[in-house]
Amino acid sequence: MNKKWISAPYLVWMVIFIVVPLFLVGFYGITVRTDTGFVFSLEPLQRCFEPTYLKVLGRSVLLAAISTVICLILGYPIAMILTSKDFSDKNIYLMLFVIPMWMNFLLRTYAWLTLLEKNGLINVLLQKIGLNPIHILYTNQAVVLGMVYNFLPFMVLPIYSVLKKLDSSLIEAAQDLGANGFQTFIKVIFPLSIPGVVSGITMVFMPAVTTFVISRLLGGGHYYLIGNLIEEQFLSVGNWHFGSALSIFLMIIILISIFITSHYETDKEGSVGLW
Amino acid sequence: MSKHIIELKNIDKVYDGNPVLKNMNLYIRKNEFLTLLGPSGCGKTTTLRIIGGFETPDKGDVLFEGKKINTLPPYKRKVNTVFQKYALFPHLTVAENVAFGLKIKKMDKHTMEEKVKTMLHLVNLSGFENRSITSLSGGQQQRVAIARALVNEPEVLLLDEPLGALDLKLRKEMQIELKNMQQRLGITFIFVTHDQEEALTMSDTIVVMNEGVIQQVGSPIDIYNEPENRFVAKFIGESNIVDGIMLDDYLVDFAGYHFPCVDKGFGQNQPVDVVIRPEDVKIVTPAEGMIQGEVKSVIFKGVHYEMQVTSGDFTWMVHSTLMEAEGTQVGIQIGPNDIHIMKKEAEA
Numbered sequence: 001m002n003k004k005w006i007s008a009p010y011l012v013w014m015v016i017f018i019v020v021p022l023f024l025v026g027f028y029g030i031t032v033r034t035d036t037g038f039v040f041s042l043e044p045l046q047r048c049f050e051p052t053y054l055k056v057l058g059r060s061v062l063l064a065a066i067s068t069v070i071c072l073i074l075g076y077p078i079a080m081i082l083t084s085k086d087f088s089d090k091n092i093y094l095m096l097f098v099i100p101m102w103m104n105f106l107l108r109t110y111a112w113l114t115l116l117e118k119n120g121l122i123n124v125l126l127q128k129i130g131l132n133p134i135h136i137l138y139t140n141q142a143v144v145l146g147m148v149y150n151f152l153p154f155m156v157l158p159i160y161s162v163l164k165k166l167d168s169s170l171i172e173a174a175q176d177l178g179a180n181g182f183q184t185f186i187k188v189i190f191p192l193s194i195p196g197v198v199s200g201i202t203m204v205f206m207p208a209v210t211t212f213v214i215s216r217l218l219g220g221g222h223y224y225l226i227g228n229l230i231e232e233q234f235l236s237v238g239n240w241h242f243g244s245a246l247s248i249f250l251m252i253i254i255l256i257s258i259f260i261t262s263h264y265e266t267d268k269e270g271s272v273g274l275w
Numbered sequence: 276m277s278k279h280i281i282e283l284k285n286i287d288k289v290y291d292g293n294p295v296l297k298n299m300n301l302y303i304r305k306n307e308f309l310t311l312l313g314p315s316g317c318g319k320t321t322t323l324r325i326i327g328g329f330e331t332p333d334k335g336d337v338l339f340e341g342k343k344i345n346t347l348p349p350y351k352r353k354v355n356t357v358f359q360k361y362a363l364f365p366h367l368t369v370a371e372n373v374a375f376g377l378k379i380k381k382m383d384k385h386t387m388e389e390k391v392k393t394m395l396h397l398v399n400l401s402g403f404e405n406r407s408i409t410s411l412s413g414g415q416q417q418r419v420a421i422a423r424a425l426v427n428e429p430e431v432l433l434l435d436e437p438l439g440a441l442d443l444k445l446r447k448e449m450q451i452e453l454k455n456m457q458q459r460l461g462i463t464f465i466f467v468t469h470d471q472e473e474a475l476t477m478s479d480t481i482v483v484m485n486e487g488v489i490q491q492v493g494s495p496i497d498i499y500n501e502p503e504n505r506f507v508a509k510f511i512g513e514s515n516i517v518d519g520i521m522l523d524d525y526l527v528d529f530a531g532y533h534f535p536c537v538d539k540g541f542g543q544n545q546p547v548d549v550v551i552r553p554e555d556v557k558i559v560t561p562a563e564g565m566i567q568g569e570v571k572s573v574i575f576k577g578v579h580y581e582m583q584v585t586s587g588d589f590t591w592m593v594h595s596t597l598m599e600a601e602g603t604q605v606g607i608q609i610g611p612n613d614i615h616i617m618k619k620e621a622e623a
Contacts, residue, residue, distance in 0.1 A: 167360075167362065169358050169359075169360060169362035170362050170364060172327075172329055172349070172356075172358070172362065173356070173358055173362035173363075173364070174364075174375070175328075175329075175348065175349040175350045176327060176349050176350070176354075176355055176356045176358075176424075177350075177355065177375050177376035177379060177423070177424075177427065178350045178376050178379040178380060178427070179350055179375075179379050180348075180350050183379055187375070187379075188364060191366045192364075192365070192366055
């Protein structure tokens with residue numbers, strides 16, 4: 001029986017929400033508006049390479065990269081703890097970890113705003129115990145903190161799922177052959193978890209490099225990232241052509257990074273990878 | 276004393292409230308091929324894991340060359356394991372897998388390469404050095420697993436049902452190959468299997484286990500010919516087990532006939548279990564037979580025919596190279612040497 005028609009709604013959905021917007025972005029990105037209408041021009045794309053904007057892009061990539069590294073350093077041990085014997089039969093711990101993700105993204109970021117404020121909860125507590133208040137709100141640190149907080153689960157979950165599937169007899173085999181705990185990790189566990197690590201890196205880096213909410217709320221007005229720049233071009237400046245060109249520029253960078261990581265992701269047993 | 280390379284003393288092990296090993300005592304001699312044999316869940320793999328260091332006994336001691344090693348981690352033991360599903364490292368090549376243990380020991384590169392090469396030659400895998408593990412067949416993977424364990428020159432090699440995943444022909448070849456290897460290298464092998472034929476073929480000593488208790492320890496011939504109880508008799512090969520009464524030394528009554536036998540020391544008029552292997556039951560004409568019966572079914576098994584002969588309320592299993600047609604009246608003869616008497620078990 002031919003059931004192809006079942007996919008029709010999805011096809012319509014794809015066309016309306018993915019193909020058309022992509023086409024429009026592409027169209028606006030390589031045109032400018034003149035008195036006679038839209039004309040083909042590479043000017044918007046060329047503008048992306050102006051030093052001011054390259055600097056914004058550089059900052060975005062740097063902050064996203066720092067956040068990704070911190071997520072990896074924090075996330076790997078968390079994933080290992082979650083898969084360890086004491087925790088693995090108790091899904092409650094994984095749930096506890098995932099529950100914050102059910103809250104609205106904006107709400108979670110706003111929460112940090114009130115926590116980090118000059119007279120926010122953290123500073124009040126610090127002063128109570130006689131320490132100096134910290135002023136990290138509206139700095140790069142606050143933006144990185146926001147990114148790490150919001151995207152950490154995206155690092156933990158892929159690593160967790162790879163580690164969970166890791167055959168425990170491989171670990172026993174390594175120990176049997178004389179490897180202590182550390183050697184077992186370096187020579188067996190970590191190499192076999194690389195597909196999860198690569199997925200995690202991609203899943204954290206991509207939203208981090210394009211975010212504009214975190215940087216606007218926690219970074220204040222003056223720390224803006226490429227996401228803010230694009231948002232501004234559409235909503236306040238009204239230059240859709242430059243905004244689209246920046247989007248294309250960013251998309252190309254992400255595609256390149258996916259291409260690089262997907263090379264590492266194809267593990268021998270397949271199927272773990274994200275793409 | 277020093278002849279025993281490994282000793283297990285009064286070992287108890289409980290999983291989730293279920294006892295897996297009950298007060299187990301076992302001595303393993305140097306350079307012997309010892310097989311732990313039993314049905315699944317009998318505790319044989321747990322015993323192996325305790326020797327390998329992957330489990331610690333709840334009670335009792337594990338001694339290695341006389342020294343207590345109860346809590347010594349696996350990586351410090353002079354023991355290597357061939358795992359049931361081989362547990363080869365999928366991210367490493369064949370040579371890297373074999374070299375794993377040597378690399379950990381920081382052996383110099385040249386010696387290491389030599390050893391890996393020799394070992395791969397020994398298991399007939401020369402030229403496979405750079406192949407990936409996933410491209411190998413089951414039998415090849417199995418041999419890599421053996422090479423990976425043996426290259427470390429362990430004093431004891433533990434093998435956890437390593438032939439289970441292979442087809443019959445390959446399994447038979449590997450049985451002989453393993454036995455040869457063990458004799459050539461002079462390493463103690465502790466082999467776990469549920470396949471009685473495999474155990475009989477390869478072992479110097481067989482340890483038959485059931486429900487966490489050792490049933491019998493002995494050479495293959497002893498275990499087969501002189502089973503100590505019903506479980507061993509049933510598990511090792513096929514047998515007819517009949518209720519009998521030991522009338523006196525050298526005389527036993529079963530199936531309504533007084534049989535002369537070679538067993539003694541059971542006392543007079545004691546109820547016993549009588550074990551007779553199906554190949555020891557001889558079919559003769561009804562007049563010649565000690566027991567008379569009728570052939571109920573005949574199955575061709577290749578080398579022999581398996582026949583069910585009913586006599587009274589007991590059905591005898593008979594293995595013979597000569598066939599009797601179904602429905603034939605036959606006689607049965609059993610020689611004194613073929614009757615094995617076991618003390619009656621309280622529960623059975």
